[in-house]
Each structure stands twice: as C-alpha cells, then as structure tokens.
Amino acid sequence: MLRRTLRKIGSEGRNDCPRSRSLVAAALRANRWMTNSEAPSNGSNGAGPRRAPLSIDTINKRVINSEYAVRGEIVQLAQKIARDLEEGKASYPFDKVVWCNIGNPQILGQKPITYFRQVLALCECPQLLSHPHIREVFPEDVIARAELLVKAIPGGLGAYSDSAGALIIRQLVAKSIAKRDGYPADAENIYMTDGASPAVHYMMDLLLREPNDSMMVPIPQYPLYSATLTLYGGRLVPYLLDEGAGWGLDVAHLRQQIAAARASGLCVRAMVVINPGNPTGQCLSYQNMRDILGFCREEQLVLIADEVYQANIYVGNKEFFSFKKVACDMGLLKDVPLVSLHSISKGFVGECGRRGGYMEVTGFPSEVKDQILKLASINLCPNLSGQICCALMMNPPQVGEASYEQYRAEKSAILGSLKRRAELLVSALNRLEGVTCNAAEGALYAFPKVTLPETAVQAAKELGKQPDWLYCKELLEATGIVVVPGSGFGQADGTFHFRTTFLPSEEDIGRVVQALGDFHSEFIQKYGGLQKKQPALATAANGDNEY
C-alpha cells in the first residue's frame, strides 16, 4: 500500500521533475526496510492511531511493565535522602546512606586490586612506558603485561576492536577457561561484553520471536531476567528454589513447570541458572548440574548459565564447577547449547563501573553464532578498558612474578573479609525474632525470610504495596540502610524476604547489623508483634494482587 501511495505521489504534480522522480523511486527502494520487516500486511493498515504525541500513555507498554527492583522505588527514595543529607536539606536519624541494595563493593570502600589498575593506567597512557622513571613506579610484570596488550590490541584502547572483542583478549580469556575446566576453549566462542547484562540481551533478542516464547527462570531470581523478558515481549516460566533445602533446585519440579508451560501453549526456549545464586547465594552440587544438563538436552533448551559469582565461594565443603566443564564431562558439549556468563563486576574484583565481562557460547550452530556477532556489531564493540580488565581477572599474576605477592594478599584479604562479614550478618539475622536465613555459600548476598506482623501486612495492603516493601522502606527511613524487597526477586507465596549485600566494610558491618536488629524489634513491636500462625499471613498475601 505504501508502495502504491508513493508511486501515486510520483505520478502526480511534480511528475516531470527529474528530482522528484528520483526521490520517489529511491523512496520505493529504501522502502525495502519497511516491507522486509515482519510487519503483518493485514487489516491493521489505517486502523491504528496515525499520530501519537509523546506521553506516558503513548510509549511502549513493555517498558512501563518491566521492573528492576535492584534500582527501583526504594533506591530512588534512598538517592533523594542521600542528596538531602549532602545538601543539609532535611534531618534523618542517621548521617549516611548505606548502600546494601546492589553488589557495588568499591562504593563501600573496597579497594581495587592494584595490579589491574596499574596495567590499565599504562594501557591508557602508553607514553608512560617509555618514561625514564617508569620502573620506579610500576613493577616489572605490570610493565610487561601492558606492553604486550598495547602492542597486541590494534589501535590500543582508543580504537573499536572486533565486535566480539580484541583477538588477544579473547585468546587470553579462552586460555584461562581451558585452565579452569581442564577442557579446550576457543577464542571464536568468546564474546566480550560490557558487564554480563548485554549477553542476556543478546539471548533475548535471539530466542524470543513472539509473545508465547518463554524462558525458565529461578524464583527468587536476579530481576535482570524478568525485566528483560518483559521488555522483549517474552514470558517467564518460573521454577522455584526450595528455601527449606538451602535453595535447592529440584529437577522433578522443572519437569512439572515445563509441562505446565507447554500445556498452556508456551514455547520454552531456554533455562536460566544462576550459580552461585543471586539473591540466594547457594552453590549447586556437581550432581545437580548433571541433572540440569540432562533436562536441558531432553527438553531442547538453551542453558544460560549466569556464573558471575564463580570466584566467591565461602564454605569449605562446596566447590564451583562451570556448566561447561560438567557438559564436557558428560560428553554433552555439542548437544546442549550453552551460554556461560562472567563479569568483572562481582567477586573480589568488584570493578563494576568499568563494565566488563564475557560470554562463552558452545553447542550453537555456526549460523546462529554469526547472528550473535551481527548483534554485537550493531553496538560496534564492548569498551576496551573492560575487555582488558576481564583478561587480567582471568590471567592474574603468577607465582614468581613481581606483583604476585601483593595480588595474592589483596585477593585473600577481600575474600576472607567477605566470608567473615557473610557469617556475621547471617548469624545475626538468624537471631532476630521471626527471621531465618540460609548460609551464604557464595555470591555477595543474604536473602533472609522475615515473618511480618499481620498488622504490617494489612498496612502495606492499604498502601497498595508489598509487605516486604513496607519493611524495607521503614528500614531505610530509620537507619539509612538500603536493601531490596524480596518481592522484587520473586518468593514463595505468603513469605517475605529482603536481599542485602554483606559489603559494608568490617568497621561498618557491626553497626549495620546492630541497626538492623534494633529496627527489626521496633518494627515488630510497632505493628503489634508476631502471631504464632504463619498460614494467616499466606492468606492475606494471596489476596494481594499488587505483588
């Protein structure tokens, strides 16, 4: 129809004007972008509104419907309070905001690993490499590593790299994966990314074709998954982690959930597993991972393995295995399309602001990998500083190198401190009335279950909010501590949680735990104390459709 209309324009009025003719001819030609798309050439032509001035009512509803609690309403309130405090505008019963809403270690004072920053500084400013005093300032191995990278990255830090990342970076990452797993890794399967999030976007783009396409996502989950599924117009098929069994993952339950989803007409395309868990902190057992891989093969699912917390395990009896390694052990590498995500933002590295990460893609047909590369190329390339930091994280100083001792000491100090803080926080939480909290085996979070007074549940309902939202809001207003309501991650019906990091420094964490405990007692008391029977709460929550 547009084609006809444009022809019509060409045939009337300025018909004899060569310029007009050429414009219209080219419009037809350029028009392939319109006709090439999947747009239905159906009866909707002319039916929709032709004009839509910009307003909240005329923007994409999928954007409005997507929710990202980790930076949601509570966090916005906290930002306002922080600004008030800085500008002396209002008074609060605390003098600073403590950001426990997000795994952002360096904002709470965690020092960056010196080696990473030294190499990066030299890559930023390669002329320093030839400065006469350079060896007084930087260790030998830092200089050597920077020289290697500056030479091997075409154009250095200031040039677009290959869209999948600079070849040397991908080779370094692949080498370290091979070392970690004991199986080969290929630079051609590595795509560097700005943090882990773009990898999730690529998979959504690739796999979600129409509104019945869906992915299995754990509940509780990291809300990046629910937010992007909503944004891309896909559906979330939940599977539940069992809090009573240390957030265990039950494959029989996976089977029930996928059968139910299919029975309702959904096409399930992928399964997301977060290991170690976020917000739940559990570390999967080897056998459980085998079962999950078997399930994905059987059901022909892409397995999206969010393994960004792989370097943070705090309990002696648990060990991180990558899904890639387990798939190799099982001889399934070609049978289960697998995407493994990693990031420099998490763990002891904590380089969040740099936005670096990678995904390793195995078991994908090569034509599909070409399409991932095209998606990456539309964004040109991931930032080089993040790429370099990722290669360094995966290839730290080795025994005998000049920086090794300092690197080892910094790393183990951070990990040791995180372990102490995790234990302190979790045991303190478990001492509070009506609170239980599984051990944080890995990652950076505790996700306590909080029994709330019936009156608080009702009060929240009257505000049109979740009970755990009310709890977190009052916690913020009383103490300055920012945590995220469990409802932002999903939780078993009638239960309430919050997610907190254990990232406040060792000097601060004692005070944070104390303030949290004091607030908790006051909150319970303010709302009339806890009843004995939990089920009453469940009913109340069931009736609450605002979740």
Added chain:
Amino acid sequence: MLRRTLRKIGSEGRNDCPRSRSLVAAALRANRWMTNSEAPSNGSNGAGPRRAPLSIDTINKRVINSEYAVRGEIVQLAQKIARDLEEGKASYPFDKVVWCNIGNPQILGQKPITYFRQVLALCECPQLLSHPHIREVFPEDVIARAELLVKAIPGGLGAYSDSAGALIIRQLVAKSIAKRDGYPADAENIYMTDGASPAVHYMMDLLLREPNDSMMVPIPQYPLYSATLTLYGGRLVPYLLDEGAGWGLDVAHLRQQIAAARASGLCVRAMVVINPGNPTGQCLSYQNMRDILGFCREEQLVLIADEVYQANIYVGNKEFFSFKKVACDMGLLKDVPLVSLHSISKGFVGECGRRGGYMEVTGFPSEVKDQILKLASINLCPNLSGQICCALMMNPPQVGEASYEQYRAEKSAILGSLKRRAELLVSALNRLEGVTCNAAEGALYAFPKVTLPETAVQAAKELGKQPDWLYCKELLEATGIVVVPGSGFGQADGTFHFRTTFLPSEEDIGRVVQALGDFHSEFIQKYGGLQKKQPALATAANGDNEY
C-alpha cells in the same frame, strides 16, 4: 490457562506435601511476569510449536533481517584477508588491509589527545596522585582535574555510578552544553551512554510499540538506524537527501513522505536527523534546521538529532548549530521532544574503543524520562572511563592552564590534517571517470556516486548482489582498501555509491587515492567501459529485487 494448569498440578499427586504446595503457590505468584506482559491471551495458545531446537530457522527473524553494512560481508572478507596476511597463509597484491569502512581513527594511527589519556591514567590508578615523582610526569592541571574527578565520583572508576551517569559528569557535560548554545542545560536531562548507540536503542524501546510504529530516517543513512528499526520490529519511513543539491534536506518532501506513510496506516513517531551527515558529510543550514523543527512540532514527532560529528566542520562558510540551540531560539524547547546525541568516538577525539557518549533529552514529559532512567538502570550504568572521557572532551583545558597549548596543538593538527585529507580524497574522486563526489563539509566520510558499466551491473545481478557491492569487493581484493557499498546506507534508485573515510594517515592517503584510481580505471575497463546513457542502469537496477 497456565494459572489453571499450575493449580491442577497443585491439586494432584503431591497435594499433601507442604513443599509442593508452596512451590505451586509461588509459581502462581511468580507467574505475574507471564500474565502481566502484553502477550495476547488469544487463540494462539497451543497453536504454535511447543519446542524449537536452536537453529537458524528457529531464531528471531528480526535479528536475521537486520543489516549493518559498516561491519557487514565486505568487512568480514577483509578480516579474513587481514588474518591471512598476518599468518602468511595466502598472497594478495598488497601487504596490508586499509580500514576505510568505519570511522575508527586510532586504528589508522591517529594519536589520542594526551590530556584525556593523562587524566584517565590517574583516575585508573589514584594512588599515583600521591607518588613523590608525580609532578615530574603529569602537568598541574591534569593532576587537579583527576583529583577533582576521583573525589567527586562515589567509589571512583570501579563503582557503578547512577544509571544516568555520575552526577559530577552530567554537571560538567550540562555546563559545556550551556556554553556551546548560550542557553541553560540541566544535568537532569543528561544521560551518559556507552557511545551514542545505546541512546538510539532507548528511543526504539520507548517509541516502538507495534509493527506499524515507524521513524523517518534520511536516505542515505547511518545503518544503525535501519538495523535497530528492523530489530525492534518498527518501520522505516525514508526521506531522501538530494545529492544534486549537496545532500540538501527538503521539508516539502518530508511532508509528502509522512503523508504517504500515514495513508498506508503507519504511525510515525520520530524523525532522525544526522548533522553533520553520515555518510553524506553535509552540514545543515540554520534556516533548514528551523524548518525541520517546525515540521516536527506540526507533526508531533520526537526529533532524534544525531550530532556526533559536531566538532568536525571543514568548510569556512558552514557552522554547526545544535538543534537544542535552534529550538531555544524559536521558543520551541517545550514543544518538540528532542534527543541530542553526542559521542567521544568521532571527530578529533576519536576515542572509539572507550565507548562514551551522552544524550540530552528536552521536551519529554517527566514520567517518560523516568522510564528512560529505568531502561538505563536495567543496564546498571555506562562505563566510567567513557563517562570521564566525555566530560573531558566537553571541558578541555582552558587558556592559561598547563595543558592548554599541547591540547590546542594536537586538536588543530588532527582537524587540519583531516581537512587536507578530505579535500585530497574528494578532488581525486571527482577526477575519476563517471565519479562525482560532494564536498565533505563535516564528519569523516566521502560518499561518491559511481557510474558503473552495464556489464558490471549484470554480473552483480547474476551473483544476487548489488552492483556497488561487487565494486567494493573487487576494490578490496585488488588493493586491500575496505569501503562500504552505498546500498548499505540507501541511495537513490539506479545510482551507486560507496562510503569511505578519509582517515588513512597523511603518509598513506596519497597511496590510497592512487590505488583507488588505478583500480577504478581497471574495473571500468574490465567490464567494457561506461555507456553514455545513465537511465539504462536505472532500469536494470529497478529490476533487481535483491537490493
């Protein structure tokens, strides 16, 4: 239906098991993500395929249909050749690949601006600030600027910033915009981005609701726009730049095109203007910009102003004005929703690999701006190194500061050299048989029109390719020069172009121009020479549906 199915699971088998009950209850609850989405609850349930193993046939067609020529097939071939050359695997009639496909100055030897890199190195490694020799290595103003940034950015380079960017960065950017335009700019309207591309993604996400939503895009255009429109399921409404009038933009033609689009049922939501033009290099006049703003107000369009080449103007009689300034002059700032994009990748800065940029959003309702912030928050934050570089680009050293003289000299050397190279290339192109090329008033590209022999057009057709693709492929194979076929940008019907940067260094550009000229003559000769009559080509091209 899923809700019912899940209830059914709850009522059979493990009905008495509290764990099972709780799982199912939570599944229902978690299910809001499914039911909350815009998925039609129509007859499609159960109709689609329930399983879709991963293959090129089962991935999202919008991904497959999107095209990004700047890194397309020719570039992939060039990458293969570059690898062959490096590994000595195959012989070619040249010894290196010359990347003229993309504005990536530092890969072709352009040196970074020293001041930017020095400040960045200190921000990477703030402990250097207290090193006893620091003042022997870095100028005073570099140290002061790094100290300011390290102090003012919470957590430094390694922490997530606010999702819109660190406040100090947005304030610095706003201050410099105000200085540029002579009108106030507000940090609350600035969103820092990883290069300019994410800003385009945000607008697509926000404005494209369903397949008849569309945006007006210039032809020729930078293929980011066509690629993302295809990806997001929107439609492209072309408007044509008039090559015969120096790539002029005719508002009467805009009116024709929007009327035709609406008549065919499209809802036109936005207009993209690239100024200075890419790939076309023209710089819009002030009056033309007034007319465009009037058109957008009248038609209730969001104006997306891609102004990433604002610092690169090479002709004395043209001046860059921002659309923001012109809108302010006209008193239209509140009436036309305007998004102005800028980037550190382009111009004399050329810091492509760092991925930095910003968008300034004016005339948007605050609820819509909240939604942009949510989209940004799902990606956590733009990388800090790009943010810092962007603030530095917008606030370079001032007269009297220690780095000023070096900065000024480096900047004018690069711009002067680009101007010389642009003139050399354009005049050489105009001397070739059947080639005409408008002056490059701005940006980094020449976009010559090339008349091709009828035999070449036929040969391309037989390959199922565009004639200009054939020309570019043979150019690559003969000379190692990588340029992009005009068909990747869109062009008037029956005309053929290619886009080349003028970024090879001054030592190299003479050889590039010579090689291009030699190839051109040989190509024309190989395919039997040029006919006199151009219309015959147009007919042939019209018949080619493969465009």
